[in-house]
Amino acid sequence: xxxxxxxxxxxxxxAVLQEVFDLEIKDTPIKKMKPTDVMIKIMAxxxxxxxxxxxxxxxxxxFVLDGPLILGHESSGQIVAVGDxxxxxxxxxxVAIEPGVPCGRCExxxxxxYHLCPDMQFMATPPxxxxxxxxxxxxxxxxxxxxxxxxxxxxxxxxPFSVSVHAAQKLDIQPGKTVFISGAGPVGLLTIFAxxxxxxxxxxxxxxxxxxxxxxxxxGASHTINVKEKDVKEEVSSFTDGHGVDYALEASGNNSAESxxxxxxxxxxxxxxxxxxxxxxxxxxxxxxxxxxPQIFGIFRYANTYPLAIKILHDNMEQxxxxxxxxxxxxxxxxxxERTRTAKSDSLKVIIYPNEKLRDE
Ligand SMILES: [Zn+2]
Ligand SMILES: [Zn+2]
Numbered sequence: 624x625x626x627x628x629x630x631x632x633x634x635x636x637x638a639v640l641q642e643v644f645d646l647e648i649k650d651t652p653i654k655k656m657k658p659t660d661v662m663i664k665i666m667a668x669x670x671x672x673x674x675x676x677x678x679x680x681x682x683x684x685x686f687v688l689d690g691p692l693i694l695g696h697e698s699s700g701q702i703v704a705v706g707d708x709x710x711x712x713x714x715x716x717x718v719a720i721e722p723g724v725p726c727g728r729c730e731x732x733x734x735x736x737y738h739l740c741p742d743m744q745f746m747a748t749p750p751x752x753x754x755x756x757x758x759x760x761x762x763x764x765x766x767x768x769x770x771x772x773x774x775x776x777x778x779x780x781x782x783p784f785s786v787s788v789h790a791a792q793k794l795d796i797q798p799g800k801t802v803f804i805s806g807a808g809p810v811g812l813l814t815i816f817a818x819x820x821x822x823x824x825x826x827x828x829x830x831x832x833x834x835x836x837x838x839x840x841x842x843g844a845s846h847t848i849n850v851k852e853k854d855v856k857e858e859v860s861s862f863t864d865g866h867g868v869d870y871a872l873e874a875s876g877n878n879s880a881e882s883x884x885x886x887x888x889x890x891x892x893x894x895x896x897x898x899x900x901x902x903x904x905x906x907x908x909x910x911x912x913x914x915x916x917p918q919i920f921g922i923f924r925y926a927n928t929y930p931l932a933i934k935i936l937h938d939n940m941e942q943x944x945x946x947x948x949x950x951x952x953x954x955x956x957x958x959x960x961e962r963t964r965t966a967k968s969d970s971l972k973v974i975i976y977p978n979e980k981l982r983d984e
Contacts, residue, residue: 631653631656631662631703631704631758632653632757632758633652633653634650634651634652634653635650635651635652635653635756635757635758635759636648636649636650636651636756636757636953636977637649637650637651637693637752637755637756637757637977638693638694638695638755638756638953638956638975638977639651639691639692639693640677640678640688640691640692640693640694641691642681642688643678643679643680643681643688644678644679646678646694646956646957646960648953648954648956649691651693651752651756653758653759653760654759654760655760656704656706656760657706657760657762658706658707658708658709659706659708659709659762659763659764660706660709660760660761660762660763661702661704661705661706661709661712661718661760661761661763661766662702662703662704662705662758662759662760662761663700663701663702663703663718663720663758663759663760663761663766664700664701664702664703664757664758664978665698665699665700665754665755665756665757665758665759665977665978666699666700666701666717666775666976666977666978666981667698667699667700667774667775667776667778667779667974667975667976667981668695668697668698668754668755668779668974668975668976668977669697669698669776669779669780669782669783669972669973669974669975670694670695670697670959670960670963670972670973670974670975671696671697671747671782671783672808672899673696673747673748673899674694674695674696674747674753674960674963675960675963675964676899677692677694677747677749678694678960678964679964683748683899684903686748686749687749688749689749689750690749690750692747692749692750692752692753693747693752693753693754693755693756694747694753694755695746695747695753695754695755695756695975696722696745696746696747696748696753696754696782697722697779697780697782697783698719698720698722698754698779698782699717699718699719699720699769699775699776699778699779699781700717700718700720700759700775701715701716701717701718702714702715702716702718702766703758705763706763709763711763712763712766712768716768717768717769717771717773717775717778718766718767718768718769718778719766719767719769719778719779719781719782719929719933720754720759720761720765720766720767721765721766721767721782721785721929722745722746722747722753722754722765722782723737723738723743723744723745723746723765723924724743724744724745724762724765725737725738725740725742725743725744726740726741726742726743729741729742735926735927736926737926737927738789738923738924738925738926739923745924754977755953755956755975755977756977757953757977757978767781767929767930767933768933769781769933770933770937772937772940773933773936773937773940774944774981775981776944776947776950776974776981776982777936777940777943777944777947778933778936779974780813780936780943780946780947780972781929781932781933781936783809783810783813784813784816784817784932784935784936785924785925785928785929785932786810786813786897786922786924786925787810787813787814787816787817787872787897787932788817788925788928788931788932788935789922789924789925789926789928790814790817790872790895790897790920790922791814791817791818791820791821791872792928793895793920793922794870794872794893794895794920795893796817796818796821796822796823796869796870797821797822797869798821798822798823798824799822799823799824800823800824800868800869800870801823801824801825801826801827801863801866801868801869801870802818802823802824802825802826802827802868802869802870802871802872803827803828803829803859803868803870803871803872803884803887804818804826804827804828804829804839804844804871804872804874805828805829805855805871805872805873805874805875805877805880805881805883805884805887805898806828806829806830806873806874806875806876806877806880806898807828807829807830807832807835807836807838807839807847808830808835808874808875808971809946809971809972810874810897810898811828811830811839811872811874811875811898812835812838812839812842812946812971813943813946814872814874814897815828815839815842815843815844816842816843816935816936816939816942816943817935818872819843819939820935820938823870825845825846825862825863826843826844826845826846827844827845827846827847827848827858827859827862827863827868828844828846828847828848829847829848829849829850829855829858829875829880830847830848830849830850830875831849831850831851832967832968833849834968834969835968835971836848836849838945838946838971841942841945842942842945843942845862846858846862850880855880855883855884855886855887856883856886856887859887860887863889866889867887867888867889867890867892868887868888868889868892869888869889869892869893870888870892870893870894870895871884871885871887871888871892871893871894871895872884872894872895872897873894873895873896873897873898874897874898875898876898876899876900876901877898877901878900878901878902878905879905880898881896881898881900881905882905882906882907882908885907885908885911885912885917885919886908886911888915888917889915890914890915890916891915891916891917891918892915892917892918893917893918893919893920894917894918894919894920895920895921895922896919896920896921896922897922946971946972947971947972947974948969948970948971948972948973949962949963949966949970949972949973949974950973950974950976950980950981950982950983950984951973951974951975951976951980952975952976952980953975953976953977953978955975956975959973959975
């Protein structure tokens with residue numbers, strides 16, 4: 624099926640990162656639809672820390688910007704066309720888009736761990752374009768319906784929230800157990816919803832920004848720690864009567880926070896590293912390891928999380944809405960990125976509208 628035959632758009636206005644600090648709006652071609660694809664009008668895109676990394680440094684770890692790249696991978700939209708072999712969707716459906724498409728054939732894909740697929744095509748990871756664009760064609764298998772009463776903006780959170788859900792599943796959070804979340808950025812804050820959905824008991828969260836800690840309280844954290852003023856290990860210890868927590872989730876990526884988070888665990892506790900690190904390595908307290916048997920999990924994206932992530936977000940919709948702080952049209956993309964990069968204390972999630980602007984404030 625060819626786009627022209629169905630009177631579908633063939634080009635789309637996109638936010639293209641030409642090089643570091645150079646975002647331009649360009650007309651880019653839309654991929655031709657395959658029978659198993661849908662075409663989606665992108666209604667909202669959240670800016671992620673990783674998008675900002677490419678914007679201001681041109682790389683994340685081994686992934687290096689090596690040519691123009693369309694950014695964006697946290698998105699929702701409306702279906703405008705369905706391929707002949709797509710049965711689950713119809714034109715007009717409102718959806719969230721999972722931004723990674725794995726090969727489906729390798730050892731990892733065949734064992735349900737498709738996020739580890741070596742041939743993963745993940746949006747806005749060079750050389751795969753993202754979806755800060757008006758229209759995309761996309762495999763229907765990686766598109767999920769969102770409820771009628773869920774806004775497109777909250778729908779975009781299903782991507783970063785999937786990371787929290789994946790981490791909670793990896794840790795296998797049990798009812799009533801204590802959780803420490805290190806870092807109250809968007810993913811750290813979303814992790815509160817995951818911990819609550821898994822029926823965690825006390826949720827302790829740390830950050831350096833008082834405004835983010837206040838938000839964490841509103842979202843359901845039991846205790847907050849301002850790392851600028853207090854020692855994390857001592858505070859967690861006093862909140863848990865000297866026991867330490869059952870689970871820690873490190874979502875700040877800060878070097879010393881990564882080392883400290885481990886030390887908040889009770890013997891036999893589990894920790895998940897979610898945050899994109901500012902340094903490749905962090906000091907590891909080996910004597911803590913050999914005296915306490917912590918279990919350490921690395922978290923890379925997610926797999927099979929979208930339906931559950933959307934359900935939990937739906938249960939927390941009003942709260943989730945509080946994370947959305949700034950709204951821009953596609954033409955204002957550079958302002959949106961500068962806002963994400965520089966305004967940490969009063970900005971959480973920045974949303975860009977590739978088509979009509981749905982919200983101003
Ligand atoms: Zn993201
Ligand atoms: Zn694979």
